[in-house]
Amino acid sequence: MRNRQPKKTTTHPHRMLRAVLRADRSGSAWAIGLALAIAPAMILFDPLRDMVWLVRIGVIGLALWLAALGVLMAWGLTRSVVRGEELPNDWWMSMIDPR
Template sequence: MKTVLPADTPIPRWLRFVLISDRAGSAWYIGAGFFFAPVLAVLSPWPTVTAALWAIIGLFGLWLGLLGIAMATGLAIVLRANGEIPEDYWRSIINY
């Protein structure tokens, strides 16, 4: 039986995109919350506009949830292969 060393374990190419998108999207989502809260309060007399804003917020939240599932899947693939993601990889995601 051949053992796979951590250096030989490939990291899925799409995982980098998912991690960067999740990080940036989460930061944007939190920041947008400070904008949307007063906007929703002002636009509450118009239920159609309020519903449209809630739909946008919900769809973006769904997108972040799907990114979270993809991130967990990618990290599980690496861990299942008994791999390790090097520190340089993590730093490249933070300093994109």
């Protein structure tokens, strides 16, 4: 009788973490771009109090979304560390350079 080793699957176990990291990266880029566009717009909209509140609500919504992504990212990375998994360098590089 031979010892049969289970076949390793080719699916990556960190799909959710990859999705969260990508969403966080693109959300952060959008937040920086919007902040640079909103700062001058707030000066123009200053007399229109309702418009200022709408802009503030949008900014707060984006901040909450990025905070939730940060919590999910920390949870995913902690889960990997607790399991003793190591994320290889090519996985991290694929997050920076998606080619």
